[in-house]
Amino acid sequence: MRLMTENKRFAVVPAGRRSGKTELAKRKLVMELPKKKPWSDARYFAAAPTRDQAKRIFWKDIKALTPGKWVKKVFETDLCITTVFGSELWVAGLDKPQRIEGTPWDGGVLDEYANMRPTAWSENIRPALSDRGGWCWFIGVPEGLNHYKDLFDYASSGADPDWGAYTWKSSEILPADELESARRVLDQRTFRQEYEASFEGAAGRIYYAYDPKRHENGPIRAIPTLPVLICCDFNVDPCVWEVAQTDGRTVWVIDEILLRNTNTVEMGKEALSRYGGHKAGAIIYGDAAGMNRSTAGKSDYALLYELGFRDQRIKKANPNVKDRINALNAMLENTAGEARLFHHPRCTALRKDFEAVEWREGGRDINKSNPLLTHATDALGYFMEYEFPLRAVRFDPGKRFYK
Ligand SMILES: Nc1ncnc2c1ncn2[C@@H]1O[C@H](COP(=O)(O)OP(=O)(O)OP(=O)(O)O)[C@@H](O)[C@H]1O
Ligand SMILES: [Mg+2]
CATH class of the missing domain: 3.30.420.280 (Nucleotidyltransferase; domain 5)
Structure with missing residues (x-):
């Protein structure tokens, strides 16, 4: 609720596996499309580490979620939807950051952010949000103590009012038996990371359970x-x-x-x-x-x-x-x-x-x-x-x- 209603410009959202992160992001993006802007071509992106991943995660669902009477044209090869409001929604992979760089964006979502290069945000995306005061969501599960954690710590510190931090565990969404079955096959650290969105220190011994x-x-x-x-x-x-x-x-x-x-x-x-x-x-x-x-x-x-x-x-x-x-x-x-x-x-x-x-x-x-x-x-x-x-x-x- 907080994530959807606080409307922070930048939202850092590490949350458990299969707990609706991507689903919320898709809705957020589609709901932006009709919004009136001072310019006629509001542009939004749905991005993942690679184009294939982005296509697999977003494309079909975003097409299905966008009401037919909003759609002006669907560009299958560019993975882009243009709307009758003039706005555009692009599905993009950061293996080709050029597609994001150089054009002004009104907002977008970076999915599986922990697996993106740390510089993708600072060098490619942040500058492209400057012209229009664009927003950005960073969603995914943690992956060790990397740049995602740094961003989450910054957002949680409260030092910057533009930033919000949001996290939840899979247990709040998934049925209990599904969680139990994951718990049975995973080691504890992986379970905490994947299903409880915990930033686990990964340095040190890999086979830590060995004795x-x-x-x-x-x-x-x-x-x-x-x-x-x-x-x-x-x-x-x-x-x-x-x-x-x-x-x-x-x-x-x-x-x-x-x-x-x-x-x-x-x-x-x-x-x-x-x-x-x-x-x-x-x-x-x-x-x-x-x-x-x-x-x-x-x-x-x-x-x-x-x-x-x-x-x-x-x-x-x-x-x-x-x-x-x-x-x-x-x-x-x-x-x-x-x-x-x-x-x-x-x-x-x-x-x-x-x-x-x-x-x-x-x-x-x-x-x-x-x-x-x-x-x-x-x-x-x-x-x-x-x-x-x-x-x-x-x-x-x-x-x-x-x-
Ligand atoms: N609140 C909800 N109630 C019921 N089903 C949901 C809810 N949120 C998401 N789902 C469904 O659960 C599945 C997982 O959702 P989603 O892909 O958004 O999770 P995720 O957190 O992005 O997972 P992953 O960590 O695997 O990327 C999807 O099939 C989605 O449609
Ligand atoms: Mg997801």
Whole structure:
């Protein structure tokens, strides 16, 4: 209510996932269209980090929300609606900031603001709002302690009357069972960030839930009736693969293959010597980049195939780094406090990774400065994201409420 009625020129709106941020923004934009202005061509934007994203988030809904008798023309390729009042509404991606720069705007919305470049606002958008005293909404969920938090802190401080800060949790909008199902698969920090719009410090250890006392387990043995899952990351020195098994719920990492100064064939032969005779078979998981890269004209996976590893489960493209990390963290500990990932003490590189891999400054990527680290968790992460991905709440077009 406050967001819609206070009419602050700049509104910073970090709020929980699926809690109606974008929906409110669409309504705000469409309701602006008939407003009388001292000029005849009031212009508004609905922006997201990329054009594809902006189109997917806004375009269909904005067309549906704009009453037919307001519409003068719809430009499908430009993603623009012009109205009989003279106003225009543009859907734009900030991967092409030129579309925003250089023209005066009366107002607009930046969706998924945490994923935009910090300079998009200060250098491209703010100047374009100056001529007409344009307004702007910054909506999205937090993403670590980045520029979105700075803006939110500024708006909340009350120091600048042009700025308002608004936040709410998903629990205020979403049904309780939907939240519970998200809570079960997400780790606590991710849950707080995504569903409670909390700005979580991301610096420090990535696998913060890891504790060797809890996750290292000496008695783990290979289970003969379950296939061995060989998780690959193709590096030269060192190259680390993790060998795991799962019953579909719990994952046991039973072994680690670590060679220095090596190549895919040597690694594959080592895996073969250890698990070639495993009755329930072996499945290969790993880095999608291994599809393209080649040694002697063959991809890493083709080489493994020739060695006899026929069952390969590789995605066409690698998942987002965050998805991979979230999948691992959620297996280390979900919000219900359960651990579902255990490893044998011989997996020393894995343990070291869990204990030492850190975020890069800014908390958006893995710190790869130590060449000995990250390979084990990368390798295991590809498998984890493949078999235990976090798809908390899917977009359900059947659930739109303005139909
Ligand atoms: N107040 C509401 N009551 C019922 N349904 C709503 C309400 N607000 C939004 N919705 C519906 O819930 C879904 C999520 O809304 P919306 O896309 O605006 O959320 P969001 O906060 O932008 O989510 P995301 O974080 O995924 O971008 C949409 O299908 C929307 O139509
Ligand atoms: Mg949204």
